[in-house]
Structure formats: C-alpha cells, structure tokens
Amino acid sequence: MKKVIVIGGGLSGLSSAVSLLKNGFQVELLESSPKLGGRTYSLKHPKFDNMIDNGQHILLGCYYATLDYLNTIGSEQFLSKQKFLKIPFVNKGGKVSYLNSESDNYPLNLSKAIFKFDALSMRDRIKVIDFFLDLFFVDENDHKNQTVEQFLIEKKQNSQIISHLWDILVIGALNTTIDKADAAIFIRILKTIFFEGNDASSIYMASTNLNDLFINNAVDYLNNHHGIISLNETVKELVFENEKITKIITDKREILEYDFVITSIPPYAFQKITNNKIIPNLDEVFSYSPILNVHIKLKDNIFSEPFYTLLESDIHWIFNKGKHITLVTSSAEKYMGMDYNNIIGQFCSELKNYFPIFDVSMILDFLVIKEKRATFIPTKKTEKFRKNFINNYGNLFIAGDWVNTGLPSTIESAILSGQMAVNSIGSI
Ligand SMILES: Cc1cc2nc3c(=O)[nH]c(=O)nc-3n(C[C@H](O)[C@H](O)[C@H](O)COP(=O)(O)OP(=O)(O)OC[C@H]3O[C@@H](n4cnc5c(N)ncnc54)[C@H](O)[C@@H]3O)c2cc1C
Secondary structure, eight states: OOEEEEEOOBHHHHHHHHHHHHTTOEEEEEOSSSSSBTTSOEEOOTTOSSOEESSOOOEETTOHHHHHHHHHHTOGGGEEEOSSOEEEEEOTTSOEEEEEOOSSOTTHHHHHHHHTOTTSOHHHHHHHHHHHHHHTTOOGGGGTTOBHHHHHHHTTOOHHHIIIIIHHHHHHHHSSOTTTSBHHHHHHHHHHHHSSOHHHHOEEEESSOHIIIIIIHHHHHHHHTTOEEEOSOOEEEEEEETTEEEEEEESSOEEOOOSEEEEESOHHHHHHHTTTOSSTTGGGTOOEEEEEEEEEEESSOOOOSSEEEETTSSOOEEEEETTEEEEEESSOGGGTTSOHHHHHHHHHHHHHHHOTTOOGGGEEEEEEEEEEEEEEOOOHHHHHHHHTOOOEETTEEEESTTSTTSSOSSHHHHHHHHHHHHHHHHTO
16 A cells, blocks of 8 residues: 655645545645644634634635535535525625525526625626626636736726725635736636536535534544544655655654655745755745634624625624624734734724624623734736646645645635645556
8 A cells, every 4th residue: 555644734634635545545644733724723712612713714615625525524514505695795884785696597696696786886787797798708818917906997897896896805715905916816716606507606604613624524534544643743854856755854753654745735834844945936936915813702693694794894704603703804914913902992993883783892802813824825926836836746746725726725725736636646
C-alpha cells in the first residue's frame, strides 16, 4: 500500500486525507496546531453557552466538492438548505428588500427575483436583468486584464446598482473590493452560481457548528480507515533534491518513509518549509485580506431572518442564531488595529441605524475575532499565476485553497484542491 504524508490539517488537508483513504492509500496527516480545521473551526468560549464559529462560512449549492466531502464523512445531515435563493438586504432606516427567487421555475425565477428587488429603481433592475442576459455570451478570457469595477462599468452598471447589489456580493464572495478583484474569476463564479440551475444558487447553512460539520466526522473517518493524525507537529523543512522530496524534517523527527507528499498549507507557509526554492517568489504573488467577526449575546432574539446583508455599511452580514448574533465584516483592514471596545461601540450605533428596535442595553456580552489572513485576494496577478500553476513536483503534490482550482479563497477551493492532488497522484 502506497503511503502519503499530508502536511496541514485544514480543509484541504482533511479532504486530501479522506480522498486518499477512500482510494486505498495509507495516510499520515501532520498538523502544527493542537486542532484540525485550519481557518474553518469552532471554539468554546466562557462568554457563550454554545460553540462559536470563527466565521459563518456560508456554503452554496455549487460547492460540489464540499457536498461530496460532507457526504463521504457522513455530515450532510448537518446542512440546512434554503428552498429558494432568498437574501434580505437592509437599508439604513430599516427597510428590508428581498432578492427572492420564490419558485423553482428556473431561470425565470431569477429574473423575477431581480424584477422585484426594490432596493433598486425599476430602471436599474432592468439594467441588472440585461447584465445577466448578456453574461451568457461573455467570455472571461476577454476580461482577464480588468478589475470587477472596470467590467461592471463596461456592462453599464451605474453607481447605485454597484452600491446596492454588486459591492456586497463581491465583498462576500471574494473578500475584497471591486477595484481590486479580478474580473475573470468574478464572471466565472457568477456563471457557476446563477447559470447551473436552482440548486447551484441555494444557500446552505450549518445547523450545527463548523467542527461538527467539517471536522469531527472527518476524524472518525480517518480513525476508522487506519489514517494517522499527528497534531502539534510542525514541518520545518522539506528537503528537495533531484526533483523530489527526500526528507521531511519536523520539530519532532525526520520522516523518510513515504511514497508521496501533499502540502495543504497557505503560500506563506509553503515558502517557509521549501526555503523559497520550489516555487520562487511565491510571496510576491499573494496578498491577504482580513475578516472581522463580532459575536454578540443578546437578552432577546429581535431578528426574524436567519441572516441579513446591510447596504452601504461596514457590517456586511448579520447571522442570527437566536440570542447569539454574529456581525461579519469582510476586507476588514481598518479594524485590525482597532481595540475591541471601539469596534463594539461603532457596530452598536451602526446596528441601531439599520434596526431601530436594537438597543445597546440588549447586549449581555460580546466577543471580537480578527482573522488577519482570512483569504488571499484574487487579483489579476494571482489569477494569472494560478491559471498556469503546476501542482506536482516529483513526489510532491500541492493543495490548498490558493492552487489552480479556478475558485476564490473558499472552502470549496480548499476541498477541491485536496481531491485534485489525490487525482494527480492516482494518475501517476
Ligand atoms: C473568518 C473567515 C470566514 C470565512 N468565510 C468563508 C465562507 O463563508 N465561505 C467559504 O467558502 N470560505 C470562507 N472562508 C475561507 C476558508 O476558511 C478557507 O478558504 C479554507 O478554510 C482554507 O483551507 P486550507 O486547508 O486551504 O488552509 P488552512 O485552513 O489555512 O489550513 C492550513 C493548515 O496547515 C497548518 N500548517 C501550516 N503550516 C504548517 C506546517 N509547517 N506544518 C504543519 N501544519 C502546518 C495550519 O495550522 C492549518 O491548520 C473564511 C475564512 C475565514 C478566516
């Protein structure tokens, strides 16, 4: 039986390990921290009774690799799926406008959803419908030198449509702003979400925490298939000689016995353990964007929808778990240096602007989580690099949400990258 060492226990590493075991390989997974899940995890905090997720982690019906992974580990029962696409957009003052496809009469239901989306004027709604009709004929390769902003302007989307629709969708999907994001990846994901049937655009939310959904059953799967998990073990160096990895040096031992190695770590960690040798200057390609999560414990549940998005606000999403709500800010650079009391003060006044019923006296406690390198930023430069990316160097295979999946920095990209690495090994 061929043996594979998987480095990194985030979702790309877990997906690699699960796929390898499914395909009859022997697996050892090395993870430097005491926990699995990488950027996707839950924690127990004394301020809250329930487990806290480090970020909401919305999934979509077009997360095909993720759904396959959840099915393999037996976690699909923890997913709850929206019957139809329904997103409540809240305006300052509290008016709620729904983007709601209402029926399964695809694709007419999507046009109807836009037609009834009263955050925009009727003229602008028609411009958005025109945009989608035109998108069918758009080839992303014709727009690879553009930012999303340049593409939207070319497609006659005015500032009102941008601020009341595209800004929030782009920042939610790509964790960056329209002036930085690459147009080609944006076109690709719009087509995947909206042109592949009703299910593709449905939003899935976990009915439990992220550990239950992604991690705990994967650990059981690994244990039941004789996979080995080594936590608290950091890979310090991959010795690359004669076009292959000849030795793995960790902070505890040297590993010489394996057939293949899969790295499932971010670019900056990959550079460190390969001494910048295998893919020179990788650090110059990737930059990162933060996400801020503010968890608030309320006396009462004052929200009726499971989530909201706020128009023209720094609070991009609110997720409602009853007396526990989470406020999410993507591309949150300006909050990284701000202290927690300032953040909560600012966000409370913002909440009051959008939900006048809210009052600061309703707050029992709060917790701020800053994730500085939450995702890489999908710029023209990264996407050009990723398009030509090679994930195989001798016995080394590279996974991680940043490889050539064609997707933004997401769970789907991470899980797909693990499956791609295993397929590449299988084809040797
Ligand atoms: C707050 C937040 C919200 C998000 N929201 C969403 C969302 O709504 N939807 C979505 O699809 N995606 C979301 N994402 C993105 C998603 O979490 C990531 O794309 C995905 O988890 C990346 O997985 P990965 O395995 O590629 O990398 P990681 O999760 O970074 O895993 C890498 C692992 O490797 C380990 N490691 C690193 N170096 C070494 C070493 N030398 N030796 C051993 N181990 C090592 C690390 O400890 C880590 O566990 C969000 C991310 C954050 C932070």
